[in-house]
Amino acid sequence: MNTKSNQLILIVEDSEEDYETLERAFRKSGLANPVIRCCDGDEALDFLFHRNEFAHDQRLPGMILLDLNLPGTDGYEVLEKVKMDKNLRSIPVIVLTCSSDPGDISRCYASGANTYIQKPVSFEGFLQAIQRLKEYWFEIAILPR
Amino acid sequence: MSISLKFRSVAALSALALLTVLNYFIQNYHTQTVDNDAHLLNQAGRQRMLATRVAYLSSQLLLYGDEPAASGEIRQRLLQTAKEMAEQHDSLVHERHGFIDDLSVRHIFFEAPDMLDQKVHAYVASARGLANSRSEAPRRGDSYYAQIDSLETPLVEMMDRAVMQYELSADRRIKSLHLFEIAGMLVQFAGLFATWLMIFRPMGLRVKQYWGAQDRVNADLVRSNMALAAQKEALAREKEIADNLRQRLQAILDAAGEGITGLDLDGNIIFANVAATRLLGYPLEQLLGVNHHQLLHRSYEDGSAFPQEQCLIHAAIVEGQSYHSDTETFWHADGTALPVDVVSMPLYEHSVLVGAVLVFGDISRRKKAEEVIQCTMRELERSNRELDDFAYIASHDLKEPLRGIHNYSSFLLEDHGAHLDEEGRRYLETLLRLTQRMETLVDTLLHYSRLGRARLNIEECDLNELLAEAIDSLMIQEKHAEVRLTCQHPRLACNRVMVVELLHNLIVNGLKYNENTEKSIEVGCNQGPKEMIYYVKDNGIGIPEKHQESIFRIFKRLHGRDKYGGGTGAGLTIVKKIVERHGGKVWVESRMGEGSIFYFTLGNMGSDEHQIESADSDR
Known part of the structure; x- marks a missing residue:
């Protein structure tokens, strides 16, 4: 438990409001893991591959929460890059997006997404989703070290 | 050369024959004359000899008068000689064409002061007288003898003169005959020349001409033979080319994926390729000689009758026009409609319109594909329009509740802002900002959809x-x-x-x-x-x-x-x-x-x- 609650969670989300909502949901569901936020795909990739401004930050996340609709490099590309890299591919990637398009869903799973969750419109739904997420990934599932 | 060679040759030969006969007579006359002259000269010479003999016998009789035997014989011979002389003289003088005919000789005989004729007669008479005299031994003083003796020399002289004269005129005759002969010869030459000129030369020319013509004919023959051979060769070559072309054409016809048929001016099928039989479903023998329109084009796609007079393909064939259409329908042997793309090209033989070649392809697949494309296009157009409409309607309708959210958030902030803490007011401000953002997005969407709809x-x-x-x-x-x-x-x-x-x-x-x-x-x-x-x-x-x-x-x-x-x-x-x-x-x-x-x-x-x-x- 301890090890899991120490794991860094990477949140890739461009929308301020959505990020604030997510933080709030984390707080309410008691998910106290450290969090790092990237606002677009390029920033996320820089963090993951220790490039540019993250060149000296050697941390790697234990989980990635990924929005698809991002300015510039989008979530699909981040997902593909992560799942094609042998060091990063074991990191669970949870796609968290507004889209419920079947094409988007199958494309994400085909690229190696571990879970695909549509952002619920209501905060209650959103909070519930985050709680289940926490239960499953941080209490039931066994993750690689 | 208007007179025919035949006539001229007959005339020339006749002339030549006439000349030959004439020459014969001239020669004959010549020979006779010479013969006669020789004979007369001979006789004249003999007469002179007889005259001399008379004189000799007379003198002998004078010598041998004493001897009866001898004198008798001499008398006899004298008489004989005299008789011969007289006969000969008669013959000379009276014979036709005789010696005497010559005028100068005649002059000597009859007209000269001492006419030879009289002298001869006197001489002969003297001789006879002497021979018949009774005297046993005539003397020198005997009148006959005297006569003979005195006459002998002038007689002989005159005879010599006559003979000479005659010889002269004979010579003249011979000369004139020579001239005559030469003339005859010349005439004969002339005749021969004329013959040559009139027969042999033209004949030669003819022959030459003939052979020349023959040569030319031969040359022509050789030439025409060569030409014939060349022609034959060219024909063979042409045939080969034509065969090759035919084979190639057949190969093209057979290889063509499109149906190709030949029609005559009545619209009857005169040939069809493999593809045509395949596309139409008829074996070749059921196509040949059959009216194309009646068999394949008899009705429209909807089944209504299609008279040949209305058929544009047929009209194009009759008028020698080319025609292209991709809306025609041919009927397959199994009764199904075959949409075709058909091209008709007029067919000429020696610049005479004899019909047309039809090339047609099955376009049913193309038609289907076109229908699918058109259907898809219509569908796309419709869905695009629907999308535009949707965006337009959605933008309008979305804005209404949005305005409500915005307005009520404003009211809340205005009326109850004082009751809220910092965080509460921040949430409300975020709400307003988000509704504004939403409105901008909706407006953009609305504008975008208008761009697609506006005129x-x-x-x-x-x-x-x-x-x-x-x-x-x-x-x-x-x-x-x-x-x-x-x-x-x-x-x-x-x-x-x-x-x-x-x-x-x-x-x-x-x-x-x-x-x-x-x-x-x-x-x-x-x-x-x-x-x-x-x-x-x-x-x-x-x-x-x-x-x-x-x-x-x-x-x-x-x-x-x-x-x-x-x-x-x-x-x-x-x-x-x-x-x-x-x-x-x-x-x-x-x-x-x-x-x-x-x-x-x-x-x-x-x-x-x-x-x-x-x-x-x-x-």
Whole structure:
């Protein structure tokens, strides 16, 4: 438990409001893991591959929460890059997006997404989703070290 | 040469025969004359001899008168001689063609003062007298003897003279006969010459001509033989070529995927290739000689009767016109309709129209494909329209509750703001900001959908004016930038409002995504291969190559929401829509840190009224 609650969670989300909502949901569901936020795909990739401004930050996340609709490099590309890299591919990637398009869903799973969750419109739904997420990934599932 | 050779040869030969006969008579006469002369001269010589003998015998008788035996014999001989002399004289004088005929001789005989004739008679008489005298021994004084003795010498002299005279005239005769002979010879030569001239020469010429002609004929024959051989060879070659051509033609006909049939002027099938039999389902023998229209073209696709008089293919055949159609229907042997693309070409033989060649292909697949495409096109058109309509309706309808949220949030903030703490007010402000953002997005969507629905009114514009309008609508701080136009052909036909917006969007992007202290925009145009290519060039931050396509997607932003002045991410989508409405296209060339060039074309709006019409009729 301890090890899991120490794991860094990477949140890739461009929308301020959505990020604030997510933080709030984390707080309410008691998910106290450290969090790092990237606002677009390029920033996320820089963090993951220790490039540019993250060149000296050697941390790697234990989980990635990924929005698809991002300015510039989008979530699909981040997902593909992560799942094609042998060091990063074991990191669970949870796609968290507004889209419920079947094409988007199958494309994400085909690229190696571990879970695909549509952002619920209501905060209650959103909070519930985050709680289940926490239960499953941080209490039931066994993750690689 | 009007007189025939036959006649001339007969005439010439007759003349020659006549000449020969004439010559014969001349020769004959000549011989006779010479013969006669010789005979007469001989006789004359003999007469002279007889005269001498008389004188001799007379003298003998004088000598031997004493001897009776001798004198008797001498007398006898004298008488004999005298008799002979007299007879001979008669013959000389009286014989026809005789010696005496010669005038000068005659003169000697009868007309000279002492006529020879009388002398001869006297001489003979004397001789006879002497011979018959009774005296046993005549004496020298005997009158007869005296007579003989005195007459002998003049007689002989005169006879010599006569003979000489005669010889002279005989000589003359011979000479004249010689001349005559020469003349005859000449005449004969002349005759021969004439014969040659009239027969042999023309004959020779004829022969020569004949042989010449023969030679020519022979030469001609040789030549014509050679020509014949050459002709034969050429024929063989032509036949070979024709055979090759025929084989090639057959191969082409058999290899052709399209049906090929030959029709005569009545529309009867005179040949058909393999593909034709395959496409029509009839074996070749059921096609040949059969009327094409009646068999294959008898009714329209809907089954109604199609008389041959109305058939355009048949009309084209009869008039020697070519014809092409892809709307005809032939009937397959199994009764199914066969939509065909048919071409009819007139067929000529020796420049005479004899019929036509029909080439037809089965276009049922093409027709089906066309139907599918048309169906898809219609479907696409419909769904596009529905999408536009949906966006339009959705934008309108979405805005209504949005306005409600916005308004009620405002009311709450205004009326109860004092009861809220800092965080509560921040939440409400975020709510208002988000409703505003939502409204902007909906407005953008509405505007975008309007661009697809609005009438495309095309007018002649000047790029300078359009650019001025576009700059005019810039915000104050953006107006400091340098925007210049470098266009040789600023006239263009377009929708004024849309192109102003297009330019505005590109210029705004060029200035917004620009970290340069001296921001500059260049608008220009170049003549492309088909149409004018316009461009808007900036010295901004540039666009990574991997995003150069996605930038045209609606609401797609390359940067964070509030970076570079924010925005909905619809500017380039609207640019693209405007360009596409004009029938043009838009693309970008960019290098990071150096700037971007957006190129666009606007189709050929001014020159193609139809395109304008069809674009208008879309709505």
